[in-house]
Amino acid sequence: MMKKMTISKILNAKGNTPLVMITAYDALFAKLFEQSADILLVGDSLNMSFAGKSDTLSATLEQMLYHTNAVCSGSPSSFVICDMPFGTYMSKEDALSNAVKVFQQTPADAVKIEGGADKADIVRHLTSNGIAVCGHIGLLPQSVRSEGGYKVKGKDEASALSLIEDAKAIEAAGAFCMVIEGVKADVATRVAASVSIPVIGIGAGNGVDGQVLVFSDMLGLFEEFTPKFVKKYLDGATLVKDAVATYAEEVKKRDFPSEKYIY
Template sequence: MKKLTIGSIQKCKSARKLVMITAYDAIFARLLSESADILLVGDSLNMSFGGNPDTLSITMDQMIYHTNAVCKGAPNTFVITDMPFGSYIDEVTAFSNAMKVYRETSADAVKIEGGADKAHLVHHLTSNGIAVCGHIGLLPQAVRAEGGYKVKGKTEDEALSLIADAQALEKAGAFILVIEGVKADVATRVAMSVSIPIIGIGAGNGVDGQVLVFSDMLGLYEPFVPKFVKQYMNGAAAVKEAAANYKTEVQNRGFPSDEYIY
């Protein structure tokens, strides 16, 4: 599949649904690249991959390490890297860290969380050659400040605020937005209010594409399954069964058989 560009991604608006999946390593990046238009190296890896309670403690260097792995595994797929918590507190810090991503990886863009309040940062980055994916709605990096993960768009004021956020980020130069944890009808209104693609996660079907964390989609993460996640396989059970079969064959001397001996 031919690698998408920013231009071809934007042409998908109202034309076809974009498929985004998270990836954290070369193995899964290679496997997922056959289906994904875009691979997102999400800071969610701090939870599913690192075992932490939220995304906040992951570092810039860790994000770069995983981004490099994903880019090597899927060199022909558009890759977006999450800017971690604290890495874009002002224009100077944001540009310094975004440049670090560009210099040390082959990522095509970076993603930052926040709405109109972050538009000046998006503008500064895009004005200096950095492609930016915005992220509005439920913001995982604000989980402690907000006291948990809370669905957005429950009131008309919240709906209008989300529309204003999307429009401000588009004006600032963001080429695409992720909208998370938002009432479906409101997410649809947000998508209709801008000319750039809106990728939903827990935001209904009226947007321009979808993103899921790969370990959720594959049923690998057992501790918690969000309401918006559809598991397309029971990966955890498959892995456990394979490991149990391996254990049995090792213990009864079934493996390695002559077929696997030099």
């Protein structure tokens, strides 16, 4: 079995080989990703990729607990982070109560909280009570409705300084790493340089400490929309549809099951 990734190893990656993070939502794919990924993120993005919703906001804690357990079962040596869904950390008390549920009911190694300086008190409350926290700054998917869409951050100096302030606040609150999403590449590089914990980018250029992608995007399985920052490493949707079409054709022609596949 592979050695378990730890927070110490993640912290030591700062300034060294970039960290590889990918989303996972079930045991099957978690097992496939285990060898290559340093960190598996059970993202509330599952609400869009697999539940067909227009955003992440209706994901529930129960959903996240179910999928986190599945991922941990499929990849026991991976470092697994559970996204805290919208509405589960509106106050310090709610955040701790819900994060405790994640830690008690799953083997997750950490939780992820969206927000910068405005969420620092909540992050500090969690970390001071034994909850490992990954931050998330920049474009915040859970704020899509209040912001009127997905908007790239860091387009001016004021925004850049605000992001640096966010990163420093989350680090000071005790987070061991953070995701930075949808930020101009040069600004994300400055943000990563401003803190001593790893900053993992998604749509934030190559000057950060690692990268994360939604697996259904990078494997070409999600066809509705492909963000500019996503590189497709596989034409998954076409491969799956072609395979299923071949199966259907063989069934209709009675070519399957052949002698090889019967008792």
